[in-house]
Amino acid sequence: MDYFIGVDLGTSAVKAMLVSEQGEVSDEVSKPLSLMQPQNGFSEQNPEEWAEQTTRALKELVERFPYDAEHIKGLSFSGQMHSLVLLDKQNNVLRNAILWNDTRTTAQCREIEDVLGKERLLDITKNPAVEGVTLSKMLWVKEHEPDTWEQAATFLLPKDYVRYKLTGRIHMDYSDAAGTLLLDIVERTWSRDMCEAFAIDPSFCPPLLESTAPVGPVTEEISQRTGLSRETEVIAGGADNACGAVGSGILQEGRTLCSVGTSGVVLSYEEDGSKDFGGSVHYFNHAAPDAYYAMGVTLSAGNSLRWFQDVFAPGESIGDLVEGVEDIPSGAGGLLFTPYLDGERTPHADADIRASFIGMDSSHGRKDLVRSVMEGITFSLKESVDIIRNHGREISSIVSIGGGAKNEAWLQMQADIFEADVIKLKSEQGPGVGAAMLAAYGSGAFSSLQECSEVFLQVDRVFYPDEERRETYRALYGLYKEVYEQTKALNSRLQEFRT
Ligand SMILES: Nc1ncnc2c1ncn2[C@@H]1O[C@H](COP(=O)(O)OP(=O)(O)O)[C@@H](O)[C@H]1O
Numbered sequence: 001m002d003y004f005i006g007v008d009l010g011t012s013a014v015k016a017m018l019v020s021e022q023g024e025v026s027d028e029v030s031k032p033l034s035l036m037q038p039q040n041g042f043s044e045q046n047p048e049e050w051a052e053q054t055t056r057a058l059k060e061l062v063e064r065f066p067y068d069a070e071h072i073k074g075l076s077f078s079g080q081m082h083s084l085v086l087l088d089k090q091n092n093v094l095r096n097a098i099l100w101n102d103t104r105t106t107a108q109c110r111e112i113e114d115v116l117g118k119e120r121l122l123d124i125t126k127n128p129a130v131e132g133v134t135l136s137k138m139l140w141v142k143e144h145e146p147d148t149w150e151q152a153a154t155f156l157l158p159k160d161y162v163r164y165k166l167t168g169r170i171h172m173d174y175s176d177a178a179g180t181l182l183l184d185i186v187e188r189t190w191s192r193d194m195c196e197a198f199a200i201d202p203s204f205c206p207p208l209l210e211s212t213a214p215v216g217p218v219t220e221e222i223s224q225r226t227g228l229s230r231e232t233e234v235i236a237g238g239a240d241n242a243c244g245a246v247g248s249g250i251l252q253e254g255r256t257l258c259s260v261g262t263s264g265v266v267l268s269y270e271e272d273g274s275k276d277f278g279g280s281v282h283y284f285n286h287a288a289p290d291a292y293y294a295m296g297v298t299l300s301a302g303n304s305l306r307w308f309q310d311v312f313a314p315g316e317s318i319g320d321l322v323e324g325v326e327d328i329p330s331g332a333g334g335l336l337f338t339p340y341l342d343g344e345r346t347p348h349a350d351a352d353i354r355a356s357f358i359g360m361d362s363s364h365g366r367k368d369l370v371r372s373v374m375e376g377i378t379f380s381l382k383e384s385v386d387i388i389r390n391h392g393r394e395i396s397s398i399v400s401i402g403g404g405a406k407n408e409a410w411l412q413m414q415a416d417i418f419e420a421d422v423i424k425l426k427s428e429q430g431p432g433v434g435a436a437m438l439a440a441y442g443s444g445a446f447s448s449l450q451e452c453s454e455v456f457l458q459v460d461r462v463f464y465p466d467e468e469r470r471e472t473y474r475a476l477y478g479l480y481k482e483v484y485e486q487t488k489a490l491n492s493r494l495q496e497f498r499t
């Protein structure tokens, strides 16, 4: 039997999964990644750690593989989006990567809008200038670390750097390039207008390819270190949300995805690049050929729960922390949480807003707070569902993936709040499964991703909205939305006290 490996380079961990040609996940390895937050709004990781932990994960997976490594026919990648890796002429890393959830670049976002005008920016890139996008991070380095910028010869995104370390070849696929704000997403070329406007030499941008394209074998050194065969096809891979979409069967119009990882996203398939969301959500190239998707992003989704566990339940697992939330009534006894721990992206592109608990009283226990964190994250994602619905998409069912989909009470909450059926697949690791599917299709095991999805993806359970809870949540959602407006000015005034 043939096997395929999907590597998902997330923010909290790199996960490698081995999937058989019949779509069975036969093994998984996860290696944690450290996050550096040296200052309020800053978020960085060391690219060498990504490469090292990925290599370790692959070595473990291959060591445990009971057959000859040549049975592993393909390997591909899914990676956290936008995070900037700068390389010098010898392809050495020049500084820590500035991550997708780093919000230091508000001034650079306004600069991008001022230079181009919002309309023209949307015409070219289809996306707004938000702190997450890679171009704003480049401009920050240019301004604040000119010596580093001077030495920079090219840039990569996280999984591209890992793939470079494994194969010795430099590329970027369209689905990830779309998140840089330098790609003309319809023409699928680096935008000459964007590069010229910000004095970025076209040679700085890596060669582009399809997510499904073969890039060559792993190097001899990596083959020695991991046990991987040099016969295994390495396939380019894609942005984690694009891979999540592949790994959840979001391969035709009308399909929608919700992911709760470190970030949270709601994403809907788009057949072409012609729809106009006016920059209210992202519009990116899919990892599936010739397709797109619209996507809203909650910056601190799973991260809000992880933060809560870190501060109030250190040493306990998130699984233990969320146990029993289903016994707490909807609305957590009048408690609302807004998940703006690191600012927000959709629907409020606001780096200064911060999180709140509203309505806390002495009857509330820890479980009430946990439920309200989960509800607040879900309300935030509902705002993205609404934007996509308001642009004419009917959303009656949503596939739910990411670490958050491990908890069934949360999936029920999603159904009640989104007012849609929520589908749980056999594996909640959409990006990893999607990367394995790209590996399988890209190495020739299937004639299309659709065909591959019919073999690889199986529904485990469907959660249906409950009428009574839906009504409760409708009322609470109205109040939730007011919290942003009511706390915005207060948060601006608190800014000077942040460290
Ligand atoms: N048992 C669980 N129940 C609910 N949520 C969970 C559980 N385990 C992890 N999570 C959530 O999933 C998040 C991690 O999801 P994951 O998809 O692995 O993220 P990433 O790809 O960003 O590394 C955590 O931050 C946490 O909030």
Ligand SMILES: O=C(CO)[C@@H](O)[C@H](O)COP(=O)(O)O
Pocket: 010, 011, 012, 079, 080, 081, 082, 100, 101, 132, 179, 240, 241, 261, 262, 263, 264, 265, 282, 297
């Ligand atoms: O910034 C975005 C999407 O625009 C994030 O979704 C990142 O892609 C990180 O994803 P996770 O670590 O949460 O999977």
